[in-house]
Amino acid sequence: PLVDAGGLLTAARARGGAVAAFNVITLEHVEAVLEGAGRAGAPVILQISENAVRYRRDDPLPLARAATAAAEAADAPAALHLDHVRDPELLRRAAEAGCSSVMVDAAHLPYRDNLAACAAAARWARANGLWIEAELGVVGGKAGEPPPDPHHPAARTDPEAARAFTAASGVDALAVAIGSRHAMTNRAAALDHRLLVRLAARVPVPLVLHGSSGVPEDELVAAVRGGITKVNIGTALNVALTAGVRAALADDPEVVDPRRWLAGGRSAMAATAARLAALVHHPPTA
Ligand code: G3H
Ligand code: ZN
Numbered sequence: 001p002l003v004d005a006g007g008l009l010t011a012a013r014a015r016g017g018a019v020a021a022f023n024v025i026t027l028e029h030v031e032a033v034l035e036g037a038g039r040a041g042a043p044v045i046l047q048i049s050e051n052a053v054r055y056r057r058d059d060p061l062p063l064a065r066a067a068t069a070a071a072e073a074a075d076a077p078a079a080l081h082l083d084h085v086r087d088p089e090l091l092r093r094a095a096e097a098g099c100s101s102v103m104v105d106a107a108h109l110p111y112r113d114n115l116a117a118c119a120a121a122a123r124w125a126r127a128n129g130l131w132i133e134a135e136l137g138v139v140g141g142k143a144g145e146p147p148p149d150p151h152h153p154a155a156r157t158d159p160e161a162a163r164a165f166t167a168a169s170g171v172d173a174l175a176v177a178i179g180s181r182h183a184m185t186n187r188a189a190a191l192d193h194r195l196l197v198r199l200a201a202r203v204p205v206p207l208v209l210h211g212s213s214g215v216p217e218d219e220l221v222a223a224v225r226g227g228i229t230k231v232n233i234g235t236a237l238n239v240a241l242t243a244g245v246r247a248a249l250a251d252d253p254e255v256v257d258p259r260r261w262l263a264g265g266r267s268a269m270a271a272t273a274a275r276l277a278a279l280v281h282h283p284p285t286a
Contacts, residue, residue: 002071005079005101006131006172008043009206009229018224018280021045021081021208022273023234025052028241028266030067036273037076042281044076044273045230047083048097050090050105051143060090064097081133083232084142091121094130101131103175103208107138108145111161115169122170133230136165137177139210141184156195163202173230175208178223183235184214191219193226200227208232213239217279224283231280237269244268 005019012019022033024046037044046067053060064080071078082094084105094102102125106117118134125132137157157176166174176199179191189211199207206229212220213235220231248255248264255261 001074001077002068002098003043003077003079003100004131005045005081005099008045008077008079009131009173012043012281013206013229016225017282018229018231019043019045020273020277020280021047021083021230021232022237023047023049023052023083023232024063024067025055025238027063027066027070028262029237029269030063030070032237032241032266032269033273033277034070034074034076034078035270036275037078037277038074039270039274040076040278040281042076042277043078044277045079045081045101046071047081047103047232048099049083049234050085050087052083053090060093060097064099068098088121092124095128099130101133101172103133103135104171105135105142107135107175107177111165115165118165118169118171122172125172126170131172132170133173133175133208134165134169134171135175135177135208135210136162139175139177139180139182141182141211143183156192157199159195159198159202162199166203166205171205173206173208174203175210175232176203178209180209180211180215182211182214184211185235185239187214187216189214189216189219191215191223193222196223196226196228206230212236212276220276220279221283224280231276233276236272236276240268240272241265 106114208230244265248261
């Protein structure tokens with residue numbers, strides 16, 4: 001069934017688990033994530049990034065409507081979220097697209113501008129029954145940006161600033177920079193777990209980890225145990241999809257029907273989604 005992201009995150013936080021939020025670009029992504037969630041017996045968030053909207057000819061509705069229709073028919077509870085939104089016009093189309101939450105991507109701006117953008121979005125979201133996720137600190141590696149230095153201390157989220165930002169903006173969830181980075185194809189990120197504990201102690205809303213594809217699985221489990229409630233995963237699905245498609249094409253160089261080679265990519269994504277959704281839903285004890 002299609003559910004609200006806020007309800008999923010509130011419930012996950014109350015029981016010390018997290019919800020995996022997967023970036024979807026094609027209908028195959030949507031089907032794979034829902035299949036994986038069903039297999040894992042775990043709820044999921046389907047998220048469409050502003051970049052994905054640009055790829056989908058600047059219109060969020062076709063993919064969003066497919067995603068909500070698929071979620072309504074799915075066994076596992078699934079919510080729809082609009083991710084990394086910089087365009088205020090797109091933000092305001094979230095409800096129409098069936099999203100129950102939106103991430104405002106403004107952490108690259110000066111603190112005051114990030115705060116102003118998130119406070120305005122949070123006011124609008126409250127009036128419209130949506131959740132707003134903000135980011136404070138810089139999780140680098142976004143498309144079109146110069147390569148980040150994840151070890152630069154200024155890039156990390158300061159706990160006191162995070163507390164003040166959350167209180168002043170009224171946002172419902174906060175993405176924090178604790179050592180992860182977007183678009184890593186190997187699991188080589190090292191998280192600052194001590195910083196996470198300090199953030200979790202000060203920030204009263206669910207914390208979000210971006211760039212989770214680059215985080216080793218044991219570190220992901222530790223992050224959930226340390227207070228991360230939403231685990232954003234994009235690249236890991238695309239690694240699986242592309243490997244599955246390559247294998248299917250290599251297997252049969254004469255193949256023409258796209259269903260024959262897309263199905264292999266979709267199965268590979270479903271396996272990845274099932275594994276990660278289960279891992280963060282019920283993080284194993286050490
Ligand atoms: O918001 C999306 C995520 O942060 C995904 O990052 O592609 O590195 O897993 P990733
Ligand atoms: Zn992200």
